[in-house]
Amino acid sequence: MPDLFAKYDLGSFCDEMFAGPGKPRAHYARLAERFSRLEGMRELHERQQLADQTFLRRGVTFTVYSDDRGTEKIFPFDLIPRIVPADEWAHLESGLIQRMTALNLFLADIYGPQHILREGIVPREMVETSKHFRREMVGFAMPRGLFVHINGSDLVRDQHGTYRVLEDNLRTPSGVSYVLENRQIMKRVFPNLIRDYRVRPVETYPNDLLALLMHLAPEHVPEPTVVLLTPGVFNSAYFEHSFLARQMGIEIVEGSDLVVEDDRVYMRRTDGLAPVHVIYRRIDDDFLDPTVFREDSLLGVPGLVNAYRKGNVALCNPIGTGVADDKAMYHYVPRMIKFYLGQDAILPNVDTFLSSDPKDMTYILENLPKLVVKSVNEAGGYGMLVGPHSTKEQIEEFRAKIIEHPRNFIAQPTLGISRCPSICGDCLEGRHIDLRPYILNGETIKIMPGGLTRVALRKGSLVVNSSQGGGSKDTWVLAADDGAAEAEPEAPEEIKV
Numbered sequence: 001m002p003d004l005f006a007k008y009d010l011g012s013f014c015d016e017m018f019a020g021p022g023k024p025r026a027h028y029a030r031l032a033e034r035f036s037r038l039e040g041m042r043e044l045h046e047r048q049q050l051a052d053q054t055f056l057r058r059g060v061t062f063t064v065y066s067d068d069r070g071t072e073k074i075f076p077f078d079l080i081p082r083i084v085p086a087d088e089w090a091h092l093e094s095g096l097i098q099r100m101t102a103l104n105l106f107l108a109d110i111y112g113p114q115h116i117l118r119e120g121i122v123p124r125e126m127v128e129t130s131k132h133f134r135r136e137m138v139g140f141a142m143p144r145g146l147f148v149h150i151n152g153s154d155l156v157r158d159q160h161g162t163y164r165v166l167e168d169n170l171r172t173p174s175g176v177s178y179v180l181e182n183r184q185i186m187k188r189v190f191p192n193l194i195r196d197y198r199v200r201p202v203e204t205y206p207n208d209l210l211a212l213l214m215h216l217a218p219e220h221v222p223e224p225t226v227v228l229l230t231p232g233v234f235n236s237a238y239f240e241h242s243f244l245a246r247q248m249g250i251e252i253v254e255g256s257d258l259v260v261e262d263d264r265v266y267m268r269r270t271d272g273l274a275p276v277h278v279i280y281r282r283i284d285d286d287f288l289d290p291t292v293f294r295e296d297s298l299l300g301v302p303g304l305v306n307a308y309r310k311g312n313v314a315l316c317n318p319i320g321t322g323v324a325d326d327k328a329m330y331h332y333v334p335r336m337i338k339f340y341l342g343q344d345a346i347l348p349n350v351d352t353f354l355s356s357d358p359k360d361m362t363y364i365l366e367n368l369p370k371l372v373v374k375s376v377n378e379a380g381g382y383g384m385l386v387g388p389h390s391t392k393e394q395i396e397e398f399r400a401k402i403i404e405h406p407r408n409f410i411a412q413p414t415l416g417i418s419r420c421p422s423i424c425g426d427c428l429e430g431r432h433i434d435l436r437p438y439i440l441n442g443e444t445i446k447i448m449p450g451g452l453t454r455v456a457l458r459k460g461s462l463v464v465n466s467s468q469g470g471g472s473k474d475t476w477v478l479a480a481d482d483g484a485a486e487a488e489p490e491a492p493e494e495i496k497v
Contacts, residue, residue: 004035004044005421008428014161014418015430016082027085027478034193041426048079048423051185060181060239075178076471078422079189082433082453083197086480092155092163092437093447095347098337100151100439103168103324105340107147111137111320121339122332126356129407130329131377132171132322134285136292140309142318143216146441149316150212152176152451155347155435157418164415165347166434167330170321172282175452175472176205176438177240180247182474198479200449205438206247209280212442213248216314217277224277227251227267229258231283231299241282255283260303265313278314279304285319327376327410328354351413355406364402364411368395371411372462373402386462388414417462420473422455432456434464435475450475 010018017028024032038044052074060075084092109116110127117124127133152173154166183202187194210226217224230241232254245252251267258276259266266273281288287297289304307313323329331352334345353360353371364371368387375383385398402409419430437451453473454464464470 003040004038004428005032008421009430011419011430012159013416013430013432014157014159016157016418016420016433017080018421027083030196031081031083031193034190044079044423047189051077051079051189054185054188055181058181060178075181076457077182077185078431078455078457078471078473079186080421080423080428081186081474081476082420082435083476083478084450086478089449089477092347095163095165095345096153096437096439096447097445098341098343098346099153099165099168099333100148100441100445102333102337102340103151103170104146104148104441106336107318107321107324108142108145109340110323111140111147116336116339119339121335122329126328126332127323130323130326132285132320132325134320134323136305137318137320143218143311143314144442146216147318148321148324149216149318149441150209151439151441152436153347153439155437156350156415159416159418161418163347164350165330165333166350167327168324168333169436170317170324171284172237172317173436173438174237174240174282175436175454176448177243178472179438179448179450179452179475180205180243182472186474194476197476199476200479202448202450205448206244208440208446208448209244210248210250212440212446213278213280213314213316215442216316218311218314221277225267225275226278226280227253227258227276229253229255229279229281229283229301231287235282237282244280250280255298255300258301258304260301260307263303263307263310263312265301265304265307276313278316280316285322288315288319325377327352327374328356328407331410350415353411355402355409355411360411361402361406364409365399368399368411370414372414373398373409373411376408376410384463386414389460389462414462420453420455422457422473424457424459429459431459432462432464433473449477 010021017024019025055074055077116122117127148170150173152169155163156166157163179202213226214224227250228241228245230238230252242252253267257268259268265276267276283299286294287299289300289302290297291302292305308315331354334349337343337345353364355361355364371387373385385394387395417432420433421428422431433453433455435451435453438448440446453475455471455473456462456464457471
């Protein structure tokens with residue numbers, strides 16, 4: 001084995017790279033061999049420094065709202081990629097397509113005939129008490145019949161190596177810009193290795209996204225104008241907003257740049273008003289239109305919802321998709337798949353307990369030190385209790401919150417999610433990871449081959465979110481042996497550091 005991995009500890013978790021001590025999995029063998037030719041940790045650190053400097057020059061940042069020392073952070077990146085074989089990816093694709101199909105049917109149903117509620121498969125009260133259920137959208141005919149356009153379903157592997165869906169993100173799933181930037185960095189640092197592995201490309205995502213947005217445009221518009229609506233430069237994901245707008249060749253706008261006249265949306269320009277037909281919005285429902293939702297919002301566009309209702313503008317994602325983001329609703333997705341598709345879920349959920357259910361509530365309160373408790377409407381690793389890693393005071397604080405507002409929490413067992421070797425100081429250690437693929441629902445369902453692998457860089461941590469000390473890795477989905485998938489284009493000669 002290369003010296004770099006000589007002291008690598010597998011622990012008791014499923015390891016992505018190693019099947020056993022000193023035994024790399026078949027799809028990692030070439031990487032292990034390539035790393036054996038590095039001049040130890042010194043060269044690996046030099047290459048990591050090159051990657052970090054490139055991120056800095058390219059301005060790849062995110063914002064941590066809770067950090068008083070400064071908000072702008074360079075996105076942490078680890079050089080050891082996560083590699084997914086072709087057959088494994090095919091299984092994930094089929095499960096993600098099934099899940100996206102069922103979630104779209106669920107949203108169409110609850111904002112339409114509500115069959116699933118009438119039959120009691122999903123409790124009506126659970127839907128109607130969801131923070132993101134929009135009664136204003138009941139009976140609204142969505143463009144192309146699509147009630148969700150983009151989903152980022154977070155996946156983990158348990159200690160047995162089984163992929164499970166951890167949660168769904170249907171409102172404004174973020175992070176795809178880091179996927180694209182990570183790939184560019186890896187091409188610079190290890191270009192020959194990527195070429196030799198025949199890694200499937202991810203660079204077509206902006207074009208695929210733009211094609212989806214154009215597909216949503218009103219049918220009577222032959223050359224639609226698409227814009228990206230951002231809350232502004234102080235938003236945590238502003239780098240991604242500007243990056244995607246630039247990649248797609250569309251305007252990035254704030255609410256003050258748009259105006260509604262005669263139920264049509266226009267963009268203010270120096271030469272007058274220009275019509276807008278599709279808005280890729282990175283603003284939550286609450287802030288979209290102060291005449292319908294929050295009256296104090298300065299981020300949205302007055303009259304936007306009425307223009308949307310009249311079919312004069314399309315929104316991606318549609319208003320009201322957040323009800324399926326609700327972590328309590330996640331519990332029912334396997335039932336949705338069975339109800340709408342007559343199939344069992346290809347990708348299982350993590351076992352989930354609802355504190356709104358009296359029996360589950362009792363179990364949760366009795367086992368808080370063993371469970372992970374999540375607020376149903378929070379994201380980014382906020383509003384969460386990891387029982388085994390929490391103090392007695394934190395546990396009691398959550399106990400009181402659960403008793404006071406049972407609808408607001410779910411609990412799950414603490415999973416021993418898989419790990420991948422990561423650069424940790426002067427050695428390589430296993431760190432827990434998840435995977436967020438990006439699923440586009442347009443004329444067909446398209447899935448970027450890979451996605452954002454997030455890594456919990458703090459030792460022992462299960463929280464992978466960048467706001468909580470996490471980082472990311474490049475995700476390599478390998479082309480099928482028969483060459484059916486296009487591999488990465490030939491890379492330049494490897495850079496010497």
